[in-house]
Amino acid sequence: MRVAIVGGGAVGTTTAVALKDRGVSVTLYERTEIGDDTASSGRAAGLCYDAYAGSLDARLGSRSMERFRELDAAGEIEFTDCPYVWLVRSGDTEGQDALRDSVDRMRSNGVDISVLDGDTLGERFPALSVEDVALAAWVANAGYTDPGAYTRAMGSLAADRGATIFEETPVSINADGTVNTPAGRESFDVVLVTAGAHTPSLLAAAGLSVPIKPYRVQALTTGAIDVDVPMLFDATGGYYLRPAGDGLFVGDGTEPIERDPETYDRAADDWFLSAVDGYLETAIEQTLPVARSWAGLCTATPDGDPLVGPLTDSIYVGAGWQGHGFMRAPAMGERLAAEIRDGGSSEPFSPTRFDGDEDFEIVEGMDRE
Ligand SMILES: Cc1cc2nc3c(=O)[nH]c(=O)nc-3n(C[C@H](O)[C@H](O)[C@H](O)COP(=O)(O)OP(=O)(O)OC[C@H]3O[C@@H](n4cnc5c(N)ncnc54)[C@H](O)[C@@H]3O)c2cc1C
Incomplete structure (x- = not known):
């Protein structure tokens, strides 16, 4: 064939x-x-994890995680195990309901996921600002490459x-x-x-x-940071971050507008760059210099x-x-x-x-x- x-x-x-x-x-x-x-x-x-609410997605996620680790063990790629924390802040009751519901469905698919309060999350990652964290889901089978x-x-x-x-x-x-x-x-x-x-x-x-339909999302990497963070998705704030080298990778900036892959703007917007300062203040109570920023495309169905x-x-x-x-x-x-x-x-x-x-x-x- x-x-x-x-x-x-x-x-x-x-x-x-x-x-x-x-x-x-x-x-x-x-x-x-x-x-x-x-x-x-x-x-x-x-960002890689098996935390999916759909059963087929969870199986595929789990197989992918296995394969990333096999490839790392074989020296083909570098894969770093790192917990994935998905949190919701006080006042965001819709987000809290959505998190609880998704966690139940993920558990029924065998996903290793636990729910923590802000204080427990803060004990595990002291650099995270957890004062107004209402709920956090902790996904064990996760990492990045x-x-x-x-x-x-x-x-x-x-x-x-x-x-x-x-x-x-x-x-x-x-x-x-x-x-x-x-x-x-x-x-x-x-x-x-x-x-x-x-x-x-x-x-x-x-x-x-x-x-x-292709749509635009944005990301950046920062200068060095001297504290430990997990892979984090702040569902209330709508951004994510993960360790990247000696700094962080931060992403958000999704625009629900169809884009032409030939002509879309590949540079990050000013609003995104300033929003990231706010995200970092919320997540770790400090801002960091931007090392590199950009926009890219995802595809919707x-x-x-x-x-x-x-x-x-x-x-x-x-x-x-x-x-x-x-x-x-x-x-x-x-x-x-x-x-x-x-x-x-x-x-x-x-x-x-x-x-x-x-x-x-x-x-x-x-x-x-
Ligand atoms: C900022 C950002 C962050 C993201 N973060 C994550 C994440 O953490 N985890 C995750 O799972 N996903 C993430 N995604 C989504 C992820 O990047 C995509 O889902 C994934 O890379 C898609 O891979 P692909 O091989 O389908 O497409 P692509 O990587 O786009 O590859 C398609 C290839 O086709 C080639 N091509 C196009 N036209 C032709 C042609 N006519 N002839 C020959 N070749 C052609 C292109 O040059 C390209 O190399 C992120 C995306 C962005 C932009």
Whole structure:
């Protein structure tokens, strides 16, 4: 079986490795360099955990965590175990109800998650400002890694296993599943499109419509910090942070507006930079200098679930990750590879659950139940 993969982000490269492990011939086309900072995988935070309220998502999260640690043990990537703390502040009763409800559902999926009050959280992480923390969920099976480095590592592993990799090679596809490359039109048994925010336009050129909308999010890294923090999501404030080198990685700035991946503004907004000062004051009672800041794209779908599986006999898709594509890449790559080789579709993620012309709002987050 000969498979072409269009897009060498975290999902495409991981699927390439998983296909090679299943004895499939793989040719991967990447329009820039694998793992560079032009695509989402090179601009992501790399927060990873298994804390999902959906049972399939939790299984996929758990498998991904296992795989990140296997890759770390094998020396392929550096993965740092670190608890993920999701907190809600006093006065945010809606947030507290949502946290309790999600924790119950996560527990029913076997997720190792405990609920703490602010004082207990403060004992574990004294640098955190916990005075007005009403509730915090503590996720044990969590950690972080550098998404660009992971993607490059997967690209190298795929090449070591015999995949043919073309970088700096933008391609397009045709309705019959053939690929237009700089060397001419190539035929494969299956073409998998894992082109991130470019996925809808690539498929549209082949006459296939998918309801995926790219939207902008923002992030920055800070100068050095001399206290210990976990990976933290402040649900009341709507920001997250994690340790990054000797500083922090801080993210937020989601804009529910559809963006063109060719022309979107890749610089962080001034409002985001000033908002981060407020987030840090709230979280750790200090501000930190900005080392680097940027904007990147995530992709939304009508129901918050990704589109994974066959669109036609020969064209597959893996996209629409709703801000959670990196941490799910190890498990989703394996799933996609198994489906491509053996047939079948990733219910409930089958892309044909949509007509393709759905009108929908971009909503942050993936849990719509
Ligand atoms: C600031 C930020 C923080 C994030 N934090 C997290 C996080 O903590 N955890 C998490 O799970 N997710 C996070 N995400 C989301 C995550 O980045 C994405 O879900 C994930 O990287 C998607 O990977 P991908 O391989 O599908 O797409 P991409 O990484 O976008 O890769 C698609 C690739 O396709 C290539 N391509 C496009 N068109 C063509 C073409 N015509 N021919 C050939 N190649 C083409 C692109 O160049 C690109 O390399 C974050 C995103 C951002 C922006």
